[in-house]
Amino acid sequence: QVQLVESGGGLVQAGGSLRLSCVVSGYMLSINNMGWYRQAPGKQRELVATITSGGSTNYADSVKGRFTCSRDNAKNTVYLQMNGLKPEDTAVYYCRISGMQGVYYGQGTQVTVSS
Numbered sequence: 001q002v003q004l005v006e007s008g009g010g011l012v013q014a015g016g017s018l019r020l021s022c023v024v025s026g027y028m029l030s031i032n033n034m035g036w037y038r039q040a041p042g043k044q045r046e047l048v049a050t051i052t053s054g055g056s057t058n059y060a061d062s063v064k065g066r067f068t069c070s071r072d073n074a075k076n077t078v079y080l081q082m083n084g085l086k087p088e089d090t091a092v093y094y095c096r097i098s099g100m101q102g103v104y105y106g107q108g109t110q111v112t113v114s115s
Contacts, residue, residue: 002025004097006095010112013113020079024076028076030053033051033096036049037105045094048063051078067083087114093109
């Protein structure tokens with residue numbers, strides 16, 4: 001059974017930084033895309049950043065230049081370095097992976113940015 005476990009969320013002041021990690025365990029034939037989505041209260045879940053197996057990244061316009069997504073294929077881990085955090089970045093952040101076996105999400109980690 002595939003499991004995704006996120007860590008690194010928390011409370012930070014505006015302008016601060018956090019680094020999220022997501023470790024994938026269990027049997028996966030292959031992991032193509034890895035990435036992060038977020039959901040703020042009363043809003044739909046939205047894409048934050050994705051990274052392909054080859055290292056190509058894609059970011060939401062709202063986080064470009066502030067967030068960096070990376071992965072360590074040997075460790076089945078994806079990261080999200082978040083700098084210059086803003087109150088509007090407050091949300092539950094979900095790790096997401098996709099591969100031959102389908103799409104999986106983690107349980108989410110709360111990020112709260114105070115003004």
